[in-house]
Amino acid sequence: MSDVSDSIRSQALTAAVAQAERTRRFGSWYVAEHRFRIMRSYAQTVLFTAIGSPLVYLYAMGVGLASLVDGNLGANAVNGVGYLAFLAPALLASSAIAVASEEFTYPVILGFKWNPTFFGMNASSIQPGQIINGIVISVAARMLLTCAIFYVFMLVFGAVPGPLGFISVLVALLTGLAFGALVMAYTATLKDDTGQLAMVQRFVILPMTLFSGTFFPLDVLPPYLQWIGWISPLWHGTELSRVFAYGLSEPIWLSVVHAVYLTVLLVIGWIWARRLTVRRLNK
């Protein structure tokens, strides 16, 4: 009797395991598919910002402001290159940060709270960690597209003197994800948004953009403000981007520090967000 029910049980187990196997393996991708479908509904915005912002920023700052800077300081006065070449890699990294600040904030609190689709996903064979993975995959795709388009405009504007410039696209991607993963984890801690996300925008992202060596080299700042740059993922990303875009001369160990720092932030943010999600969905 017990042998029979044991064998029925083990058959049921085998069948159940087979049924969930694909989701265990590809679940993160299924979540990304879902996100892509949502992005399709605002595809125009995605494309418009991806094309519009390089156009506006490279023109206004890189050309307009650059003529002022170069006119006053001389042709290759900033880091040994023209202002446009100096600025463009920083704007590229900032464009990745802009995607991160959009996609890792409101969509995350939406899924937990306002339109709790994460709970719906979690009721299927999907696991909480896969929800986070899927978001990262889909945002990475949008970020890569945005940065690639930005890079094309950099080429058009003649802002990339170095032959390895295309690598700065990948650096920008790493920068955006490293910062974004932390923002996503922070957003996952929010029970509700009573202005916190707007504060992040105003008091984290904006100052970070201003004090990360974006518009002027960090060493122009008084020493007591330079620490902002050292902890800022944008500074590390921008500097590394410049190394590839025009061969910014910095010690090799510093370039390694940039890459490692960004990777560590990404890993910490990602794991933290996954843990928070596991906890939050297990009610």
Add this chain to the structure above:
Amino acid sequence: MPEPVIVTRNLVKNYRNFVAVDGLSFEVAPGESFGLLGPNGAGKSTTMRMIGAVSTRTSGDLAVLGLDPNTYGPEVRAQLGVVPQENNLDLELKVRENLLVYGRYFGLPRARVASRADELLEFAQLADKASAKVDDLSGGMKRRLTIARALINEPRILLLDEPTTGLDPQARHILWDRLFRLKEQGTTLLLTTHYMDEAEQLCDRLIVVDQGRIMAEGSPADLIRRYSSREVLEVRFGSTQNAEVAGRIEGFGERVDVLPDRILVYSDSGEKELERMTAAGLRPITSLVRRSSLEDVFLRLTGRNLIE
């Protein structure tokens, strides 16, 4: 006797400083329609979440389709359909798209999901709404869409948490009809409700839950027979009079319950009790004779109403 599809033994769920589920033990047979009836806060939804393999139990044993949800979460969920209390359809997607993305979560091939989605839209009477926005659907339609979504993986057990709460009577009847068809097809239904008529309509068997504990278990008819009389006479004398009258009708029927707004007399014949009352010179403002319901069972078991 076929193996039960759900087995709970002393199932417990504690939150920081309160016990939501306090030692539930019950079994659900395949194809059965099983209900958890109780007031808000009785621990029904928590129980559903533990069975749905999304909430870790504090203690006790739980097997869903022979598997422990703690170890085999995705495997258990692959065989369940879940209709949660709070709609979590994706409002950024169209009606049919909601089914498409959800089907993929079970690893189903795209073509299969697409044809299944069309069948289910038909079943849920939403075929003409396929490309509508979810937000434009009525409450009843959203619920039906949620049920369609829950069926996309052809689940062996369908979990429904308060399926008709907040729906108007017509929408409820349409929904009950759909659930009845599923039951006829052999799908096991596990549902929570605080509506006794819903429990009577849909459940073969149910447990009455209060404060995380089982108060009684049986079929609706069985529970009514055990804990109530065949009929109930409801009389109102006005809120100031009820208590005073109560003293004079002691011994009427099998039992008398004095509520703030009315008096209930449990009896095999409500009419006879009313005649007896009139003979005793009592003139209620309103009187009503009705069949006993699960509401009476609940009142008897807990001393409280289901909907407070």
